[in-house]
Amino acid sequence: MNRRDFLKLIVSIPVLGALALFVSPLFRYLRPSSGPLKETFGKGALAMNGPVTEWQGQKGLFTPPDQPQRERDVVFNISDFPSPWSYQPFTFAQRSKEYTFRHFQTSKIPGFVVRLPEDQDGKPDFIIVSRICPHMGCVFNFLPDPAEAAAYNYPVAKNPLFACPCHLSVYDPLQKQDVNGKLVRGKVVSGPAPRPPRQFTYEVQGEKLVITAAEAGGIS
Amino acid sequence: MVATTSMDIRALPAKGWQWVQERLQKVDVFDETKTELQAESPWYQLGSMYYLTWMVVLITGVILVALYLPTTAQAYDAINLLSHTPLGSILRGMHKYAGDGMIIAATLRVYRMWFTAEYKNKGEISFLLALILLVVAMYSGLTGYLLIWNQRAFWATKVFATFPTYLDITPAHWAWPWDLAHYKNSWLIPNIIGAGTKLIGSITHQGFSTSQILMGGSSIGQATMTRFYSLHFALSLFLLVGSEIYFYQNRLKRINLTKWTVLLIILMVLFTAIIFPAESGTRSNPEVTPLPILSDWYFLALYQLLKYMDPYWATLWTVGIPFCVLALAALDWGPERSWVKRPIFALAGIMGAINFIVFSLLIIANKANIETDPPYWFGNMILFLTVGQFWHWALYRQRLPMTFWVLFNLVTSAWYLIFWHGIVDNDKLLNAASNTYMYGGSNLVAWLNGYTGLNYTNLYWNFICLGFSLFMMLVAGFLFWVDRKRRNEREALVPTGSVPA
Numbered sequence: 001m002n003r004r005d006f007l008k009l010i011v012s013i014p015v016l017g018a019l020a021l022f023v024s025p026l027f028r029y030l031r032p033s034s035g036p037l038k039e040t041f042g043k044g045a046l047a048m049n050g051p052v053t054e055w056q057g058q059k060g061l062f063t064p065p066d067q068p069q070r071e072r073d074v075v076f077n078i079s080d081f082p083s084p085w086s087y088q089p090f091t092f093a094q095r096s097k098e099y100t101f102r103h104f105q106t107s108k109i110p111g112f113v114v115r116l117p118e119d120q121d122g123k124p125d126f127i128i129v130s131r132i133c134p135h136m137g138c139v140f141n142f143l144p145d146p147a148e149a150a151a152y153n154y155p156v157a158k159n160p161l162f163a164c165p166c167h168l169s170v171y172d173p174l175q176k177q178d179v180n181g182k183l184v185r186g187k188v189v190s191g192p193a194p195r196p197p198r199q200f201t202y203e204v205q206g207e208k209l210v211i212t213a214a215e216a217g218g219i220s
Numbered sequence: 221m222v223a224t225t226s227m228d229i230r231a232l233p234a235k236g237w238q239w240v241q242e243r244l245q246k247v248d249v250f251d252e253t254k255t256e257l258q259a260e261s262p263w264y265q266l267g268s269m270y271y272l273t274w275m276v277v278l279i280t281g282v283i284l285v286a287l288y289l290p291t292t293a294q295a296y297d298a299i300n301l302l303s304h305t306p307l308g309s310i311l312r313g314m315h316k317y318a319g320d321g322m323i324i325a326a327t328l329r330v331y332r333m334w335f336t337a338e339y340k341n342k343g344e345i346s347f348l349l350a351l352i353l354l355v356v357a358m359y360s361g362l363t364g365y366l367l368i369w370n371q372r373a374f375w376a377t378k379v380f381a382t383f384p385t386y387l388d389i390t391p392a393h394w395a396w397p398w399d400l401a402h403y404k405n406s407w408l409i410p411n412i413i414g415a416g417t418k419l420i421g422s423i424t425h426q427g428f429s430t431s432q433i434l435m436g437g438s439s440i441g442q443a444t445m446t447r448f449y450s451l452h453f454a455l456s457l458f459l460l461v462g463s464e465i466y467f468y469q470n471r472l473k474r475i476n477l478t479k480w481t482v483l484l485i486i487l488m489v490l491f492t493a494i495i496f497p498a499e500s501g502t503r504s505n506p507e508v509t510p511l512p513i514l515s516d517w518y519f520l521a522l523y524q525l526l527k528y529m530d531p532y533w534a535t536l537w538t539v540g541i542p543f544c545v546l547a548l549a550a551l552d553w554g555p556e557r558s559w560v561k562r563p564i565f566a567l568a569g570i571m572g573a574i575n576f577i578v579f580s581l582l583i584i585a586n587k588a589n590i591e592t593d594p595p596y597w598f599g600n601m602i603l604f605l606t607v608g609q610f611w612h613w614a615l616y617r618q619r620l621p622m623t624f625w626v627l628f629n630l631v632t633s634a635w636y637l638i639f640w641h642g643i644v645d646n647d648k649l650l651n652a653a654s655n656t657y658m659y660g661g662s663n664l665v666a667w668l669n670g671y672t673g674l675n676y677t678n679l680y681w682n683f684i685c686l687g688f689s690l691f692m693m694l695v696a697g698f699l700f701w702v703d704r705k706r707r708n709e710r711e712a713l714v715p716t717g718s719v720p721a
Contacts, residue, residue, distance in 0.1 A: 001229075001230065027433070030433045030436075031429055031432045032436060032443070033432055033437070033438055068438065091507070096438035096439075098437060098438075105437045105439065107438055107439035108507070110507050135531055136378070136379040136382045136383070136526065137378045137379060137381070138375055138378060138379070138509040138513070139506075139508060139509045141509075141511075151511065151586070152511075153587070153588060165509045165510060165512060165513055166375065166379065166513055167523075167526050167588070168586075168588055190589075191527070192527055192528065192530065192531060192534070193531075194389075194530060194531055194532070218385070219378070219381055219382050219385060219431060219435070219438070219439065220438065220439045
């Protein structure tokens with residue numbers, strides 16, 4: 001490499017870098033959940049756009065997506081679940097922030113509350129899961145009759161299960177599986193899913209079952 | 221010495237540019253330069269057929285644009301109304317079946333190029349373009365069928381949008397290579413790749429970012445439909461402008477088919493559209509996934525692969541298949557062009573076709589068992605390549621590749637024994653013994669240690685693989701022995717005194 005080539009190389013690096021910097025905001029526009037660039041939009045410009053006033057994730061070019069917020073709690077009566085394996089479907093609405101004219105997008109997460117056969121400390125015990133399959137995002141079903149699991153390639157089922165129609169993952173609510181060092185209910189007993197279904201956080205308040213938050217991750 | 225090496229490095233860009241120029245001079249996109257061969261064989265008309273069906277898709281598409289309503293509330297109704305109108309149904313059917321025709325033509329064309337080794341003799345870029353035409357046609361199909369907004373469309377797109385998120389997530393059986401406590405679930409190379417993608421993902425969030433860019437938000441909705449609609453157009457428009465410039469500048473004829481062939485193809489599309497009208501399915505419902513749910517036919521085999529593999533690896537493989545085809549073509553550096561003289565590559569092609577068909581049939585039958593099925597198709601792949609390898613040996617009598625192949629099979633069998641659990645999620649099989657290190661290492665060791673709760677299917681396959689490679693060694697040894705004997709006989713025939721000193 002002679003001196004001229006070396007100088008060309010040295011000059012080309014910052015030129016290419018600057019080009020990448022000019023192009024990167026375009027990708028940012030394509031990703032609605034990514035916050036606006038401080039340099040591009042002044043605070044005044046943002047105020048004109050409406051009520052989005054918080055500044056989030058301003059570090060670096062690649063900001064993490066904003067975490068979605070719940071719209072309201074989902075409340076059940078404990079008496080809705082009179083016997084073991086009685087279950088109720090529900091829909092949990094979440095708001096994801098968007099830096100578009102819409103400001104947010106509401107996504108609905110379908111879920112199941114299933115009462116487990118064994119009570120805990122004299123109180124009914126529940127498994128509350130997001131029905132969005134942790135494998136590829138389809139909505140899975142609850143099979144009250146274990147014999148139905150044969151259609152999902154799991155004919156040896158003994159108790160009711162969750163099973164996904166897309167790629168035939170089957171989850172057992174009675175068994176636990178290790179997820180990043182934490183034991184989570186709904187072990188994958190058949191199929192390609194990498195982990196048990198995502199769980200909801202809930203509290204029992206007297207005779208009420210209040211579902212307050214959804215586990216992050218996946219596409220709703 | 222120093223001077224020459226630096227000279228070589230400096231000559232590299234010029235040489236590379238020359239390499240590209242030589243191939244660009246021989247470039248062939250729609251078989252438009254193969255006019256002589258086209259008269260002899262319909263295989264060489266596939267490029268023209270691709271172009272013709274593309275034109276049918278474009279013309280019907282331009283009319284459909286005027287009738288379609290690209291909103292989530294109205295799209296399904298607009299399409300459904302069209303499907304129940306006599307000529308509308310035909311119009312939609314022709315758009316769909318001509319699109320299918322494009323994919324069939326592109327697939328067969330890639331196979332033709334593969335079996336006749338058209339990537340040799342400066343055809344590399346033409347082969348790359350043929351692959352790109354296939355991928356573009358499949359991608360147009362994917363962006364197109366969301367627009368119908370029925371159940372199949374919605375859930376296929378959901379899977380497609382969830383795919384990239386796995387680039388931020390390490391494989392299910394991920395552990396640091398030195399984390400011996402988790403060694404039973406890990407394998408060195410997946411760990412390195414997994415750690416790499418996770419490290420990049422923690423900075424760029426490339427998986428979720430890609431997914432959100434595709435969907436235009438955090439879930440499938442109006443923004444997704446608008447984006448897919450625009451992409452569905454844009455791909456064809458850019459390619460149309462590009463191909464028109466190419467044809468115009470090089471003064472080439474676009475469709476080298478007889479008018480009867482053109483008429484036949486258009487009538488085939490037309491009659492298919494009349495006899496099998498394109499279905500509308502049921503309106504998409506984000507809260508119910510029907511069982512079974514299938515994608516369009518050209519993605520069925522990939523969906524079956526999703527049922528068989530850890531999603532992280534399924535994602536990488538799905539993206540990686542075209543690159544594997546290119547890599548395999550790059551390995552085929554010999555001078556032979558006939559497929560009979562290139563048995564390994566011919567059998568790799570046949571294996572790909574058989575896997576595509578069998579996987580598609582299996583998913584239609586809703587049959588997939590991640591615990592028991594993978595050894596069958598994995599073993600089938602090895603078997604095909606083995607047949608190719610021995611055939612190659614019979615043709616060329618090359619000892620080094622043969623020895624390499626036998627050793628490779630031994631390594632594969634050892635890998636089966638030790639690392640099977642890292643590739644397929646077999647933790648489910650092993651839960652009873654998840655705390656015994658020996659079981660994680662191999663079923664065989666566990667069995668020798670008197671562990672009784674093991675899975676016999678797994679053990680059976682381990683033995684099958686070991687037995688297979690031992691058998692291979694015997695066959696190879698026999699062939700070597702025959703070869704040696706013949707050489708000795710040949711040498712014995714030559715009189716010792718006749719060779720001049």
